[in-house]
Amino acid sequence: MELQLNKVYSGFKLLEQKNIKDINSTAFIFEHEKSGAKLLYLKNDDDNKVFSISFRTPPTDSTGVAHILEHSVLCGSRKFPSKEPFVELIKGSLNTFLNAMTFSDKTMYPVASRNDKDFHNLMDVYLDAVLYPNIYKYPEIMMQEGWHYELENKEDELTYKGVVYNEMKGALSSPESILMRKVQESLFPDTPYGVESGGDPDFIPDLTQEQFTAFHKKLYHPSNSYIFLYGAMDITEQLKFINEEYLKNFDKIQVDSEIPVQKAFEAERKLVLDYPISDNEKEEDKSFLSLNYVIGRSTDKELSLAFDILEHLLLETPAAPLKKALIDADLGKDVFGSYDSSVLQPTFSVVVKNSNEAKVDQFKKVVSDTLKALTQNGIDKKLIESSINIREFQLREAEFDGYPRGLMYGIRCMDSWLYGENSLMHLEYEDTLNKVKEALTTNYFEKLIEKYLLNNTHSSLVIVNPKKGLAEKKAEELKKKLEDYKSSLSDSELNKIIVNTNKLKERQVTPDSPEVLKTIPLLSLEDIDKKSETLPLLEAQINSIKTLVHPIFTSGIAYINMYFNSSTVPQDKLPYISLLSSVLGKIGTEKYSYEELSNIININTGGIRFGGEAFAECGKSDIFYPKFTVRAKALTEKLPKLIEIIEEIMLHTKFEDKKRIKEIIQEMKSRMEMRMLQRGHTVAAKRAASYFSPIAKYEETLIGLSFYKFISDLENNFETRYSEVVESFKHLSKLIFNRNNLILSFTGEEKDYESFEKSFVSLYNSLSTENPEKISYNFEPSALNEGLMTSSKVQYVAKAYNFKELGYSYTGSLQVLKTIIGFDYLWNKVRVQGGAYGAFANFQWGGNTVFSSYRDPNLKETLAAYDKAGEFAQNFDSDEREMTKYIIGTVSELDSPLTPSMKGIVSDEYYIRHITQAHVQKERDEIIGTKKEDIRSLGTLIADCMKQNYFCVLGSEDKIKANKDIFGSILNVFE
Known part of the structure; x- marks a missing residue:
């Protein structure tokens, strides 16, 4: 069906149609007249379809409200009241991508699938989640995903708990994360970029339930939304569904979410701060020095592409002149750059790592002198050609480290669309690239350096220094703050916290009813291809x-x-x-x-x-x-x-x-x-x-x-x-x-x-024709059970063993068990109840079994949860519908689409490992044929692996030392 300009399709008016030859797609730009929603569709023959709905969500403080909301809207909605529809979809969808992302000024909810029915289901759940979430009904959602006071008995210590709270404690444990956060703060003190959209653990507990819901009410309206569709689909069918199920219920309003422009500085600003290191680390050569600049607007597509190439040219290759000059001057042990065009005012940073604050003046001089020399003497044209070529190759190849191509195009569109400009500008790179190629015969890049780096006063110097005892000091201050707060509370106020804690725990441990679970749309086993994909392989010489x-x-x-x-x-x-x-x-x-x-x-x-x-x-x-x-x-x-x-x-x-x-x-x-x-x-x-x-x-x-x-x-x-x-x-x-x-x-x-x-x-x-002797490696097994200490505020807890050493055999049902353990047992025990950001199980063909957690506030509790995983499996019960869900979710992981290069690599791996198509098909058959009795029978396998007691924990020095009795040895990771 040919679509016509200015015609309305299910409430969506087609405003523009354009062929985007650079990405082999046709773009259709719509506006939903009643609700004000904007929609972009990229039509092509890619069967890996993508849907995303995004909102402009500039924060006003560092409570992390945008990030907590991103987690929370996926915890139940009007049509899908399950506590965790997101997890239910992971368990039982053929998705090729399913996640949500908080940026500095926007929140995106993308999904992808190659199955039409599944794609429709994913869209339905995500649209209901963002527009009709259960956050207004259940304050426990914000408590769980954001933060809450944890107190089960009056005698207990009062603590903070929450998934985002612990995630950001982990994220802001590394000096690099602290540095890049403070770079934005230093350059944009008067705009939303000057605060932490992900949430700063020092400020997350300032967020109230009222502020939380008000943020959603204000910004999660279709008038403030950006809907993106990509791939081979009937677009009129999708528009009809989105309109009739969702957008027709909303009227267009004016949403105040515009991103203000930071007024340029008259002079460079300086910011000095500390990051924690452990007592056993040396402070010398541990500072980070950075010079940072604001570079125009992200809506200037030529400048954005040019600076992306310039950053590579100056700092990313072995031939990069600025990197080489800084290393030669012995200013630090590592140099790297950053160009961020995902904000209204892009930033460019030059960073020296493992330096000292005493070298700041020399650092600034070397940067200035090197850039001046490049503008005066000219940049090596071979270097320019090499940097342009590698970027052009990446644009044409369009491979994105396993992410769906359509998703990355959708993210790229937001670099202009979010700011009211042409949503397609960053997808049409051919003409822009040709303009940048003028640099091969002119002083194109030299002029950019002069204007945006040498003569740019909208800049900052950020220094991050190591400090021993900082983590301990903050921990003591937090402990005292909570002790003082607790002592200031009356008995009735304490009882209220205890009631809220127990109410949250009750919600967390109470499973959804079968009726609620049935609201989550589910494919049938008939929707699964029973045959494994055969990868192309011809043997030659x-x-x-x-x-x-x-x-x-x-x-x-x-x-x-x-x-x-x-x-x-x-x-x-x-x-x-x-x-x-x-x-x-x-x-x-x-x-x-x-x-x-x-x-x-x-x-x-x-x-x-x-x-x-x-x-x-x-x-x-x-x-x-x-x-x-x-x-x-x-x-x-x-x-x-x-x-x-x-x-x-x-x-x-x-x-x-x-x-x-x-x-x-x-x-x-x-x-x-x-x-x-x-x-x-x-x-x-x-x-x-x-x-x-x-x-x-x-x-x-x-x-x-x-x-x-x-x-x-x-x-x-x-x-x-x-x-x-x-x-x-x-x-x-x-x-x-x-x-x-x-x-x-x-x-x-x-x-x-x-x-x-x-x-x-x-x-x-x-090549040599010699035949060197092959070595037989001898690795002596030993349960070292180490505690690996860092200045991190969270833990990474792993426990492992090999089930074949215990006499068990591999079966495809173990992959279904991985889905069940990971997204049912561990998700609830370690993430929801324990507050960790993530927890994983892995079962390999050779027998290696590993459980691990990510940004975890706990240690012993997580190990105890692993130890009880076998018991969970032994007592596992499920009806046919739930079993189907787990099987589909497992097949989804098997069937992740492979790029041409990955097909070659995976096929090579199969050949080297002697994995035949019969092996691959056998595993698939065992997965599809898994019954609940198979899962129960595997419980003993897990229990026996955990009994061997091989574990390792990387994390907080204080936490590991407090539990030193369980470790075979404890050691410092860093010097």
Whole structure:
């Protein structure tokens, strides 16, 4: 059906229609005349459909009301009164994305699915949630998701509890998070960006129920909404549903939600603050120095794209001149940048990490002098070309780390749509990119540097210093505040808190009735494809090398994967695998300096990455295949150049650059520190599994806490260990880069395979023909049960064991159990009742079983919850409808859509691990055929794993020390 401009479809007037060739879509822009809702539809042939409804939600304080509301509206609504419709959908939907997101000035509620019926159901639940939530009926929702006073008996200590409260305690534990939060505060003191939309734990308890509901009443109106649809669908059917079920009930109103513009400063502003470190950490070289600038408007699409490229050019590549100048000046051990265009007034930051406040003046001088030199002498055109090319490659490839493409387009639209401008401007990049390419022949970027950095007074200097005892001091102040408050209360006031606490707990432990659960729409097992997807794989050979060919349409991009057997590396040299993978491509070769190499990679390819990985044998707990991987991509016409570059890096890297190697080690350590604080649950989980699992021990040695300790020691003793490092690199290169060790993989169109085959011959001829001896690794199991102490205010609690070691076998029903345990038992026990942000269960084919929690205020209580998970499973009961829901939710995870490059990688993994299509189909059949009796029978498996008592906790120094009796040892994570 052809839609006509200015015609009304189910209350929606079509205002504009436009072909967006850059993303192969047609855009339709509507306005709902009665309610004032705005709607954008991107029509294309993508079957992974996306829906999102967003609201402009500028906060006025740091109570986190926008964030708490994002959580809370998904806790029951008019049509779907279940306490957790969001969780019920995760359990039983074929969604490919289901979440909600709070930004500095907006809140988004996106869903995605490839199934039409499921997509409709998801839209229905989300629209009802945001427009008719149960937050007005049940104040316990804000108490649970936001904050509340916790007191069960008068004699108990009064505490704060709440999911967002604990989430933000964890989020603001890392110095990087504190820094970026304060950057916005320093640049926008008079606008909503000057407060914390996610919530500051110091202010979250100031939020009242009245303020909470008033925020929803004011801002969650269709007149303040932005509805986004994407993919292959009947748009008239969707418009009819949205109108008849929801929007026709609302009248257009004026909503005061406009984002004010921060008046530019007349001079740079300075902000100095502290962040907590533990008593055992050193304070020297722990400061963060940052210079920050406001860059125009996000509605200036050319400026936004240009600064995105400029930030990469100045700070993100090995050839980046500003980063290089700051490192050369010995101002810190890591340098990184940030360009944030998701706000009305985008910001650009230059950050030096692991520095000292005494170096501030020198920091400012080096930044200023370097930028001036670039404007006066000009930026290297090869560097400009490389940064433009890598951004253009990313735009054309349109792969977003597992997120649906439509979702990322929807987020990108909001960078202009939210501020009353053309919603499509950031999707139409071709013409803008051509304008930016003028920089290849003009002083385009030099002018931007002069205007927006050198001569920009709307800027700030933010310094974040380490401070011992700060966390303890804040904890004591909070404890005293709550003690004083408690002592000021009358008996009746105390009783009221106790009643409210018990009322909340009663709500939390009372299951939804079958009638309520039935209101959540559910697919049937007939809606599930019973057959597993078959990934494309042809086996071939290039000379003597096994080659896996994946013929898929890839929009003219070739994806190359090389898998070198790295079991030739001695056990005591394993950490050097990760270090080598980080050095290759970032250090000079016989033909190129490292700066030249960086430019050549970015000009000719979409990226080349090296890494150490381990692939477990199908169904085995003790057999795995260590591989050194090379993952690369390029346009097919650049394949010969790509192979030439890989050969140069792999076989001709010059490892004797002492200064450069030290810089890479320092940066690796810095980036690991950031990740460990942000993803503490993965650190704890991997560490716990390493106590008993050979493959987990191998991976932990390469990427976990063991590797961090290795890198720290190298940095501290670099002068004495430098020669060892160089010799290890040379030795490992000879052991690994060998044609007899190699499996090749090509993902692309069949017509391009021949080009790859021809291009690869030169590298084949250059590879060594030796046959190094294969090593049998011997990892001694040991229940270390460590407490890993940081200055974090929350915990990451993991417990693990291998069920095959106890005589159990793998079955697909374990994946259904994962869904049930994760989104039923752990969600209720650890998240809802315990206040943690998340909790997870994982069961692997080889037998490894891991439970973990995320941003968790508890420790012993969470371990106790894990110990009772087996009992929960043994007593599990469910009717047929609920069982169907759990099965569908499990299949949803199996059927996450894969990009062309991921299809190649997953197919390679199956081949290396000897996973056949029969194995994949068997697991799917077992999942679909799971009965409640199967779940009950698995309860003993969990109980027996938990009894082995292998656990690891990463978190608060005080909390771990207070529970030191349960640990085998406690140690500081950071120096």
